[in-house]
Amino acid sequence: MIKKNPDHLFNLQKKDDESIRDYIKRFKVERANIIGCDDRIASSTFKRGLPIECELYRELTLSPCQTLVELFATAERYSLWDDDWTAGKKATKQADQPVELASQRNDMIKDKDGGKCELQPQGGAPTTKSYTKFTILIQQILAQVKNMPWLKKPLPLKGNPAKKDTSRYCEFHEGHCHYTNDCFAWKKHLEELVENGYCTEFIARGAI
Structure with a gap:
């Protein structure tokens, strides 16, 4: 396995479609490959890799963790919230699908020859609850x-x-x-x- 230096951690970023839990796992794997990685550097780069609008980023800013162990404990706690929110968002989207299909059927109109016109979206794409x-x-x-x-x-x-x-x-x-x-x-x-x-x-x- 190729060992890397601490500077490698500064390049780690949470992906847009990546959950907090997956980001934690990927960060820990990358950190394990660092020779003599200082906990303070690891803590700083972990937070640096989060989007500034992320709730976990705000928590780590307002209440900085004293140790890397505390940081990961806080991150794991927020990953539960993230998993819960994702599941709720998915359930809401699934529940909205019958309504959207009914709306689409109502939006179908007939042209002057009695044929059906192509469906046109109204009001833009449907939004999901956040x-x-x-x-x-x-x-x-x-x-x-x-x-x-x-x-x-x-x-x-x-x-x-x-x-x-x-x-x-x-x-x-x-x-x-x-x-x-x-x-x-x-x-x-x-x-x-x-x-x-x-x-x-x-x-x-x-x-x-």
């Missing part, structure tokens, strides 16, 4: 609004409590299973609150 960007973590937002009367309580977590990972706690569900920042139910409810005019003070400028 989460609002906030100035603070969604866990911190929950801490500030958890006593508000308009906050809906989620359904109880399923599964055997004795078998749950007690190292992970969700403030929204008030139980062990996952981290608050990774809670899909809280993300979804927070989006609903924003649409109804709540929690708008936490929205990042230009994020709407």
